[in-house]
Amino acid sequence: MAGAPGTATQTAPELLEQPPAPRAPLAAEVDLFGESEAIQVNHCRMPGCGNFGVPARTEHGKTGPSADRDPNYVVTGTNKGTIPALRCKSCGEKPAMKSNAGVAAEFRRISAAMLRPDEAAACTNPECGNRGRSVAAHPGGYRKQGRSASGGQRMLCRACGRRFVLSSPVRLGASARAAAADAFSRIANKSPVRCLVRGARLPSAQRYYQTLDFIFRRCREFSGRVDRALADGRLRLPESVNVAVDCQTYTLNWICRLDRRNTEIQSICTVDADSQFVLGLHSNHDPAAAAPRPSPPPRTRQGSGR
Ligand SMILES: [Zn+2]
Numbered sequence: 001m002a003g004a005p006g007t008a009t010q011t012a013p014e015l016l017e018q019p020p021a022p023r024a025p026l027a028a029e030v031d032l033f034g035e036s037e038a039i040q041v042n043h044c045r046m047p048g049c050g051n052f053g054v055p056a057r058t059e060h061g062k063t064g065p066s067a068d069r070d071p072n073y074v075v076t077g078t079n080k081g082t083i084p085a086l087r088c089k090s091c092g093e094k095p096a097m098k099s100n101a102g103v104a105a106e107f108r109r110i111s112a113a114m115l116r117p118d119e120a121a122a123c124t125n126p127e128c129g130n131r132g133r134s135v136a137a138h139p140g141g142y143r144k145q146g147r148s149a150s151g152g153q154r155m156l157c158r159a160c161g162r163r164f165v166l167s168s169p170v171r172l173g174a175s176a177r178a179a180a181a182d183a184f185s186r187i188a189n190k191s192p193v194r195c196l197v198r199g200a201r202l203p204s205a206q207r208y209y210q211t212l213d214f215i216f217r218r219c220r221e222f223s224g225r226v227d228r229a230l231a232d233g234r235l236r237l238p239e240s241v242n243v244a245v246d247c248q249t250y251t252l253n254w255i256c257r258l259d260r261r262n263t264e265i266q267s268i269c270t271v272d273a274d275s276q277f278v279l280g281l282h283s284n285h286d287p288a289a290a291a292p293r294p295s296p297p298p299r300t301r302q303g304s305g306r
Pocket residue numbers: 044045046049050051052088089090091092093
């Protein structure tokens with residue numbers, strides 16, 4: 001207990017110097033194909049309310065009754081009191097507060113398939129000033145340097161000298177392409193893995209997963225091109241579209257015997273009900289954020305008395 005007052009006197013000035021946390025999460029910027037857009041999702045979400053889409057104030061007002069207060073929202077907690085929320089003064093709705101930075105990161109992840117190779121590629125050297133600055137947005141930072149063996153454009157970072165290749169679409173030989181088309185048709189018809197390997201005459205189960213990865217990349221590339229054309233205005237939807245939205249939860253088996261918790265993945269699917277064209281299917285699975293696998297417990301010496 002003797003050390004507690006000393007600790008308090010050391011940390012108190014530091015705490016006083018820190019700027020107060022914002023009242024509601026600050027807006028986050030996203031780059032929408034060269035145009036910057038601010039994301040602020042902390043507003044009333046009741047479509048019929050006058051405050052719908054009106055953002056909450058992020059700076060604190062004076063305490064007590066004053067004309068300086070946010071005229072639209074009160075900062076409160078959700079019904080369980082565990083999550084900070086807003087209460088709309090107009091309709092009483094209590095939307096939970098969300099991190100705009102998190103929404104922006106998710107937007108970047110989902111829209112990555114829409115980017116051209118030069119928009120997606122950037123220097124990956126963590127100590128380089130060009131890190132994360134794409135070739136398309138900062139052409140002066142890079143130089144073309146011939147082609148790779150697979151025909152992709154090789155680029156050189158002018159700041160640190162690192163070389164990388166602008167990824168070109170994945171290609172397969174004619175026979176592998178035919179096998180992939182056969183496998184894709186069988187997957188769409190819910191064929192079990194072993195039946196598919198036998199039926200499509202794949203040489204091994206390993207080839208099945210390679211083919212599956214290839215199909216995934218080509219589907220993502222195609223869907224990204226359609227999304228980009230819709231965003232650019234090159235492809236236009238009919239004037240009236242009958243859109244159906246559904247949310248699914250996929251419960252997956254555990255992936256490791258040391259951690260037997262089931263994994264749940266949520267996805268939202270949006271379909272044009274007339275043509276049955278899937279406008280989007282987005283899951284909350286981020287492959288870059290995979291949890292580290294637990295290490296096995298140390299082996300104990302058992303059965304030595306036998
Ligand atoms: Zn409201």
